[in-house]
Amino acid sequence: MPSAAASFPLPYALLRQAVESLTPLADGEWEAVAAAFVEQQVPRKTVLLPAGAVAREVYFVAQGCVRLYYEQNGTDRSAFFFTEGQFAGAYDSFITQQPSPHFVETLEPCRLLRVSHDALQGLYQRVPAMNELVRKIVEHRFVELHQLFTAFILDSPETRYRHLLHQRPDLLRRVPQHHLATYLGITPISLSRIRKRIVSP
Numbered sequence: 001m002p003s004a005a006a007s008f009p010l011p012y013a014l015l016r017q018a019v020e021s022l023t024p025l026a027d028g029e030w031e032a033v034a035a036a037f038v039e040q041q042v043p044r045k046t047v048l049l050p051a052g053a054v055a056r057e058v059y060f061v062a063q064g065c066v067r068l069y070y071e072q073n074g075t076d077r078s079a080f081f082f083t084e085g086q087f088a089g090a091y092d093s094f095i096t097q098q099p100s101p102h103f104v105e106t107l108e109p110c111r112l113l114r115v116s117h118d119a120l121q122g123l124y125q126r127v128p129a130m131n132e133l134v135r136k137i138v139e140h141r142f143v144e145l146h147q148l149f150t151a152f153i154l155d156s157p158e159t160r161y162r163h164l165l166h167q168r169p170d171l172l173r174r175v176p177q178h179h180l181a182t183y184l185g186i187t188p189i190s191l192s193r194i195r196k197r198i199v200s201p
Contacts, residue, residue: 015034017085019133039062043109044108047104051099060114062111062113063110064111067106077182078179081175083171090102097117157186158197158198161195164184
């Protein structure tokens with residue numbers, strides 16, 4: 001493991017930035033955290049987790065885009081997109097260690113840092129600050145899910161699209177339109193019509 005004075009590769013530098021934006025760590029604590037994460041490069045359209053399997057790992061996205069989705073009657077429905085600086089995975093399955101109803105796949109070639117469930121449990125013991133870090137990550141994800149749920153109840157499809165355009169404009173360039181449409185709860189044709197009515201900045 002590199003010393004505190006050594007430079008970590010770019011993905012680890014991004015991970016440390018993301019971690020310490022939530023919970024400050026001493027150098028020794030950071031080294032323990034970095035040692036628990038394993039770097040991997042993954043081609044696009046790789047299924048990281050199939051539905052029905054237990055999520056044994058979560059991922060930090062250093063580069064690329066990861067999609068969380070359901071499949072119903074042969075049709076998939078996008079639930080979330082994780083991009084650079086976000087922790088990706090089927091959180092519910094990872095926390096409960098029960099089978100996941102979701103698929104997790106890469107939409108782009110990805111550079112990921114993965115941590116296993118067992119390794120994270122060990123970090124809870126060695127680095128108490130990890131308990132606060134994971135709590136904040138889960139809280140943030142809960143807020144995102146609540147906002148999405150509320151938007152489906154209260155907002156029109158066009159309003160949901162405008163929110164996406166404002167909050168995550170990069171997804172409009174990176175994610176195929178049919179995936180964006182299911183994420184917004186509309187058909188690709190409806191999404192195309194909405195996009196034609198709205199001039200992107």
